[in-house]
Amino acid sequence: MYQNPLEHDRIEVKEATKLTADEMLVVYKQENNAVERRLLYGPAVFVPTAHEWLHxxxxxxxxxxxxxxxxxxxxxxxxxxxxxxxxxxxxxxxxxxxxxxxxxxxxxxxxxxxxxxxxxxxxxxxxxxxxxxxxxxxxxxxxxxxxxxxxxxxxxxxxxxxxxxxxxxxxxxxxxxxxxxxxxxxSDQFQALQDNAIHTRTKRHLDAEIQEEVAKLEGFKLKKEMERTTQRQAIESAQFAQRQELDKKRQLLQLKQEERQHEAKLKRSAKEREALVTIETAEKQQEVQLLSALRDLGVDMTQYLVSQQPAKISDELQLTREHRRDPIST
Incomplete structure (x- = not known):
C-alpha cells in the first residue's frame, strides 16, 4: 500500500492473527457512532480492517x-x-x-x-x-x-x-x-505434631494388624489341630469297629467250627452205637443159628448152655482186664 499523505496518517505492518480450532477472538468494530462486537472462531486467519480492533x-x-x-x-x-x-x-x-x-x-x-x-x-x-x-x-x-x-x-x-x-x-x-x-x-510445628500422631496411629494400626494376623494364624493352627484330632478319632473309631467286626466274625467262625465238631462227634457216636448194635445183633443171630443147628443135631441145649457159662464168665473177666489196661481201644 502506498502511503498517501493526503489520505493516511501512518501505515504499520503487523502479523495476521492465526486461530486454531480451539481458539476464538473477540473483535470490535466502530461504524459511525456505534460499536459492534463479534466472536470469531478458528480455524481462521484474522486481519482487522481500519475500524476493527481486538479485545x-x-x-x-x-x-x-x-x-x-x-x-x-x-x-x-x-x-x-x-x-x-x-x-x-x-x-x-x-x-x-x-x-x-x-x-x-x-x-x-x-x-x-x-x-x-x-x-x-x-x-x-x-x-x-x-x-x-x-x-x-x-x-x-x-x-x-x-x-x-x-x-x-x-x-x-x-x-x-x-x-x-x-x-x-x-x-x-x-x-x-x-x-x-x-x-x-x-503450620510446621502443628504438622510435626500431626506427623508424629500419624506415625503413632500407623504404628498402632500395624501392631493391631500384626496381632490380628498372629491371632488368625493361631486360630488356623488350632482349627487344623482339631481337624487332625477329629480325623485321628475317626480313624481310631473305624479301626476299633473293624477289630470288633473281625472278633465277631472270628467268634462266629469258632462257634461254627465247634458246632461242626460237636455234630461230627455226635455222628461218630451214633455210628459207633449203630455198629455195636449191628455187631451184637449179628452175634445174637449167629448164636441163635448155632443153637438152632445144635438142637437140630439132637444136642441137649440145657447141658450145652450150662457148660458154656464158665467160658462166658471167663471172657467177660478177660474183657474187663483189657478195658482197665487200655480203655480207649477197648
Missing amino acids: EFNWHGVDSNDKTRWIPAAHKFHKLSTIPGQMYYNVREVRTNDDVTMRVKLMMFYQLTSADKMLNMTHDPIADFINAVCSDVIAFASQMSYSEFHKETHQLSNLKTYPQLCQRAQRIGYQFTNVVYRGYHA
Whole structure:
C-alpha cells in the first residue's frame, strides 16, 4: 500500500492473527457512532480492517515460581481458548472451629459454555473462581474441628461442597466439571505434631494388624489341630469297629467250627452205637443159628448152655482186664 499523505496518517505492518480450532477472538468494530462486537472462531486467519480492533483479556496469571499462586493482571492475551481448562490453587488461611490453620490444595477443571455471558458478566473469571472457592473451603472447614475435617476431607472432591463456585461459574458463562482435593498442609510445628500422631496411629494400626494376623494364624493352627484330632478319632473309631467286626466274625467262625465238631462227634457216636448194635445183633443171630443147628443135631441145649457159662464168665473177666489196661481201644 502506498502511503498517501493526503489520505493516511501512518501505515504499520503487523502479523495476521492465526486461530486454531480451539481458539476464538473477540473483535470490535466502530461504524459511525456505534460499536459492534463479534466472536470469531478458528480455524481462521484474522486481519482487522481500519475500524476493527481486538479485545485484550487481562486476567490473573500463574506465578512462574509457584503454579498454585496467581498474580492479578499477569495474564494478558487476545486469543481465548475454548477447550476445557484446569488450574491449581491452594486456599490459604483455612481455619477450623478449634483454631487450627492450614492450607488446602485443590485442582479445578472448568469449561467455557458462553463467551457472550463471560464478556458481559466479568472482566477476570479466574479472580471470580479464586474468590468463590476460597469462600466455599473456608465455610466448609469452619463448621468442624480439625479431627472432623481430617475425616471429612473426601468431601472436598465433591462438587456439592462448592455451591458458590458452581453458581458463580454458571453466572459468568463457565461450568466446573470436577474439583480434586490434593491434600492440606498445616503450620510446621502443628504438622510435626500431626506427623508424629500419624506415625503413632500407623504404628498402632500395624501392631493391631500384626496381632490380628498372629491371632488368625493361631486360630488356623488350632482349627487344623482339631481337624487332625477329629480325623485321628475317626480313624481310631473305624479301626476299633473293624477289630470288633473281625472278633465277631472270628467268634462266629469258632462257634461254627465247634458246632461242626460237636455234630461230627455226635455222628461218630451214633455210628459207633449203630455198629455195636449191628455187631451184637449179628452175634445174637449167629448164636441163635448155632443153637438152632445144635438142637437140630439132637444136642441137649440145657447141658450145652450150662457148660458154656464158665467160658462166658471167663471172657467177660478177660474183657474187663483189657478195658482197665487200655480203655480207649477197648
